[in-house]
Amino acid sequence: MLARRIIPCLDVRDGRVVKGTQFRDHEDVGDIIELASRYRDEGADELVFYDITASSDGRTVSTEWVTRVAKVLDIPFCVAGGIRSLDGAREILHGGADKISINSPALENPALIGELAREFGSQCVVVGIDSRTEDGDYFVKQYTGDPTKTRATRWRTLDWAVEAQKLGAGEVVLNCMNQDGVRRGYDLVQLKALRALLHIPLVASGGAGEISHFNDVFRIAGVDGALAASVFHKGVIAIPKLKEQLIADGIPIRP
């Protein structure tokens, strides 16, 4: 049986790993290779590197660190941040990344999702969605890497995710912005609603604060993977202990 995935997310800015609260006030949490190696050794199933300033600054990630990461990791990793062309994606995939994730550029140009899927296969095209709860519904935000540039879009979250799937996305990562960094648990209601609409893998992001939150998001929301950052970076949750508990709870997990 396919294991549910535990995915540490490393927000990268200027070649360092940083972490903010609700996408603001970023603090430095360490070196990319050092953290990537640590998570590999602790049993992370996959890593996501998100260049948080690339999209709002209108530039693409530097591929230099992508290759350094690919050389040390023997688990898959995904790179996100400002990828807005086939050439940009190719550079990162050829650099050694397994998947690319697009967010703001997919909103600017939805056709990009299909172009990437046809060129590289759906399985390496991830669409990241930053979603905020407003008046009982969920809406997509754009350029969230920089609070001064963040803006609303015309999309309801559930509609956009279904559209992304139709266009050829191989996976959706749903960042529930209201939950981000505050450690009160994943947005189970929103994730469950989206899980019911998608037949591609869905990864939950935003809100992990304790081990039981992972149990909830797998059991109640039925997601394929759970992404978290600060609880791992700050040592609030140790991955080996998390996995041990989830296995004891009967959730399929790679030890």
Added chain:
Amino acid sequence: MLAIVDSGGANIASVRFALERLGVQSELTADPAVIRAAERVILPGVGSASEGMKRLRAKGLVDCVRGLTQPVLGVCLGMQLLFEESEEDGGVETLGLIPGKVALLPNSPGITVPHMGWNTLLTGRKPALLDGVEPEARFYFVHSYAAPVNAFTVASCTHGTPFTAIVQRGNFSGAQFHPERSGPAGARLLQNFVEGRV
């Protein structure tokens, strides 16, 4: 010398890096003479079957790969290309080294496609490629199309339906999962291939 067929696919760097971690030098090449002279050959590949075949054809490598007599390991799409055809992109004729047609994995409640993540293998008599690998070990899969289970399947995996995870016919082997991204178990499989346990 180990040759990695430069078919222009996207996971070529990862395969080379995985071999480097094992201390194995490899040469990334699209030169048929170099490939034919290699001790072992890895056929990597990410992307669609039609793109994969198009790239092999453009580089004049179809007959070269078909005619290889040394151990060959196809990885992911590289493994699927060993079969006769793929229904991807409306139907594509592939290398035809192993009978069978690669087909889209059906999705159903609880079964998401692409099949993405760590899964276990089922084997009858354990193939030499899995020497030293624990039976419950998990490997990293990421694919939407899969090869059927047939007489040449040496390990299968189930995601809604069973499919071939490792195939072997004569000197041609293939893994649907990514050994280069499957932690220590994947590294062991590559080591087994490099050391001639196929």
